[in-house]
Amino acid sequence: MLRVRFAPSPTGYLHIGSARTFIFNWLYARRNGGTMILRLDDTDVERNTQASVDSIYDGLNWLDLSWDEFYRQSDRLDLHRAAAATILEKGLAYRDFTPAAGPDAEEKAHDGMAWRANPGQREMSKEESDARAAAGEPFVIRYRVPRDTGRVVSFKDSVYGDQSKSCDDIEDFALLRSSGMPTYHLASCADDADLRISNIIRGQDHLTNTFKHVLIFEALGAAIPQFAHLPLLIAPDGAKLSKRKHGPVVSVTTYRDAGFLPHSYVNFLCLLGWSPKDNREQMTRQEIIDIFSFEGINRSNAVVNFTEEDPIDPKALWLNGQHLRSLPVAEIMPAVTKVLETAGYTIPTDAAHFTSVVDLIRARYTTLLDFAGKGRPYFSDEFTIEPAAMEKLDVPGARALLAELGERLAADAEFTEASVEAHLRALATERGVKAGVLINGSRAALTGQAVGPSAFHLFTAVGRERAIARLKAVA
């Protein structure tokens, strides 16, 4: 039975790297008929926040990602403590009564030898250890990593291949804190074992932690899951993406607020560190599910391309534009409607007409926000005339001609692309002006913009009454 999990610690907003980890887990589960589990790894009581939990839900919901089972580590502390007790009883761990090292702990690692264990703790007799614990002295439980035995821990990673590390290079890591709370390593492994996780798919920052985890699984007598580590997402400066240093680019909500289609953004994230290997880039969710495998995952970190001026990866923008214009138009209507509603527009009551307008303008837009911005004249009468459009209107005689065109259209019951074109061209011929003057002028009058769709399409998109009124208004 294939079971995967996404286990974020709720200490901040949903990070795009985390979202991508969720996605790869989810793809693997959906591809292979497995179970997707969401588990909140909230053992760091100090740093957990409800706002962060909400942000994780918000982000995943927006991305249209789902899970089948849900757990929270804080509900499972008994399990973790029992696991620590089991390992301690087996003699594979010991109590360490040394006070917490604090922030300057790093120094001891730099003055030559790497830290492996605190002196005198590992060797303490069971009697002394039990007595001091019974006396209420605080302690941390550490794993007793085999020393000088030549023991090598190894596992095969689905992405990085065979991995091995000598136990002599692994320090006696903590399992249970003096507060009685489990550490990440213990809680994670105890839960993975209990939840029968078959595949652990997570960031490469955990690659070297995996040796410790293998040791814990063994101590617990649990089956060792199959591991797959993912290359990290990094900033153009090579550093790990962080909110503090890189700002909103790291947060999933930024892309939602910037008008991305969720499926497009997932598509983009998938392309960072994974490739279908057939040059495809724009893919539907189903296409990605159908082709996803660890074979396509890269081993080197991927740079999210952005600058301070342009906080969004240009390729993400391009891909969003591709989805926006090539999806069946009906599929984007709910998102467009929502954006317009949020921006305070009145949604057109004629659904068919509304859809045709969206279809007309979407090819030149890249995000949903464009419908509320550049799309304003199509959905509202309150729009300004841009300078470039003003130039088209200020062509000598243009305004009067446009107003006259408006009158002629008003006098004709027929109002189609063809009938409008006929009137416009006839008027231009009669007055000896180039049709272009009226064509470009019409676009300017109808939308306040010098650029946009074919002028004749514009008339029907704006609608008869509005078009006539706007033509007369420029006179």
Next chain:
RNA sequence: GGCGCCAUCGUCUAAGGGUUAGGACGGAGCCCUCUCAAGGCUCUAAUAGGGGUUCGAAUCCCCUUGGCGCUACCA
């Protein structure tokens, strides 16, 4: 410092012993055209460096360099 991982155009990537090292984004240009997009076409730009192995290396091995990760009672 120790240990581990990684290294192809500016960015995302393909090629995994034999290719003019391919595609995409970005940038430049041309075509299309009532404008702007879209679309089509062209150009731009890469195997980190050095040694091996081999008839032949981006690809396998070693060294160097660089980057990243772990080295906490954070995850």
